[in-house]
Amino acid sequence: MSEPIPDVSRRGFLAGATALGAPAPAVPAVAQHRAGIVVLIDRNDPHVMGHAISYSGNLTRHFASLGQTPAIEVVANGTGIDVFRADKSPLKEPLAALRQMYPHIGFSMCASSKSIAESKENLTIQLIDGARLVPFGIGRVVELQRKGWAYVHG
Incomplete structure (x- = not known):
């Protein structure tokens, strides 16, 4: 039997996980160690894009103050891909x-x-330096959530 898909708030963290990165109880210990934060950008709006990038830096600084360095992945999907386009990124x-x-x-x-x-x-x-392709952006978000990553919508 497969694990249930976690309940996800459109504008918040993965249900069951705290803002401090505590994994949901059903996540195995191995996934807890590797869990991180995934930030989704799903529309071509410089304001949304800017917030998502700002969140990434702020989360890094927050966790650094706690002596932690979580993995953070910003995923661009739909018209939000412009953020990682070499020709259009604002x-x-x-x-x-x-x-x-x-x-x-x-x-x-x-x-x-x-x-x-x-x-x-x-x-x-062409992608900006440091960006990579994933088959489906929303699939990547769900894949990471199922591994215990917290979700933040840009």
Whole structure:
């Protein structure tokens, strides 16, 4: 029997986990050690994008004050992929600075959303330095949640 999918608040942390990163009770000990924080950007809105990036830095500083360094992954999905596009990102320089200051923060772009945008725009989209592709952005978010990661919506 598979594990139940956790109840997720659209604008908050994974239900059952505290804001301090405590894993949900059903998460095995191995996953608890590797758990981190996933931040979703799902629309092309510079305000939303900026908040998501700010959250990543603030979470890093918060946990550093507790002597911890959680893994953090920012996932761009749908029209939010513009944040990691080399040709369109409104936050190219802040993202480069964030990656340099906090190399444990990962950037993932939905390959499906990228393919759709490339088809519509008739071009090949290049990613900013440090960003990688994942097959489906929302699938990556759920995959990480099932491993005990906290979820934050940008």
